[in-house]
Amino acid sequence: MKAFTLQRYSKTDKLELVEFPEPSLQENEVLVEIHSASINQLDSKLKSGEFKMILPYKFPLILGHDIAGIVKKNGSKVQNFKVGDEVFSRLPDFHIGAFAEYVTINENFVALKPKNISMEEAASIPLVALTVWQALIEKANLKKGQKVFVQAGSGGVGTIAIQLAKHLGAFVATTTSEKNFDLVKRLGADVIIDYKTQDFENILTSYDLVLNSQNQETLEKSLRILKAGGKLISISGPPDPAFAKEIGLNFFLKFIISLLSRKTRKEAKKQNIDYSFLFMQANGKQLSEIRKLIEADIIKPTIDKIFPFEQTNDAINYVESGRAKGKVVIKIK
């Protein structure tokens, strides 16, 4: 099969399009012909080696976490899918490889594709929507009437977070630049702040929840707009000791991670704010719940650009620019 591979950690190397052996199928796995994949910032971070301490990969590596496609073969113990099913998935860590023609996936990480959207749209959903589900529902238990600040409402995560928060009945504030105001308004944002000309710290007060996806300075400001008892969930760091424990890091790495977030945790505690870091997990059951919200038109995909498979490197560069409006997708079949 054709696949885009990486030979070593590098910020600048391009992925190489090569002939790669088709993956062999295990008993609990489905073999999926990939029709579309989407790009995530995580792909660039893995490529550069930024995550090598917590997600060490072997080379050659096929990057890519999000796919939509068709089941072509089933392992002998697969129960929930049949050949011909249209599916989507966030591939599990250490078993990624979306920038290719085929992938094998343990069925626990797969869900039926929403019927009302295209393969390209379906591929744009899994990683960002699961992130938002795990932040707003699992971790925050966001309730009707609560106030949530979603940073970067025009990004992959933000476009879904605004929609899910509104569905849960929350009041939503977001930041973006002026060119994206119409988009975030359409998605349901109640307060829109131009991060280039305004300071959200001077506008927002007494929030119940912040979904932080930006830098340390934004994280520190976010602490100051929350009310006592509020929650700050960060998906862009710093990682906390609970995360280190969850992924089973050794004593040394646990210590380093504890140091990285010490200042933030201390400040949060002083203000009676619950700080936590979230690193999303692949999850087929949650993705099935998300499918229902898409089929009910509650969550709609937002796609900025679709690149042909051959231009996967250009697609990655575009996402790395940080200017994507929603998601960037590659069309493989």
Ligand SMILES: NC(=O)c1ccc[n+]([C@@H]2O[C@H](COP(=O)([O-])OP(=O)(O)OC[C@H]3O[C@@H](n4cnc5c(N)ncnc54)[C@H](OP(=O)(O)O)[C@@H]3O)[C@@H](O)[C@H]2O)c1
């Ligand atoms: N921990 C996890 O599990 C997890 C999961 C998913 C994502 N993440 C992380 O979360 C971050 C966001 O991911 P993403 O996929 O949403 O990124 P993205 O789609 O690449 O975000 C691009 C968007 O961010 C906006 N933006 C850029 N700088 C901004 C700022 N200072 N304030 C407000 N908006 C800004 C841009 O709007 P303009 O063009 O108007 O600037 C653009 O629309 C990344 O760091 C990613 O790695 C973590």
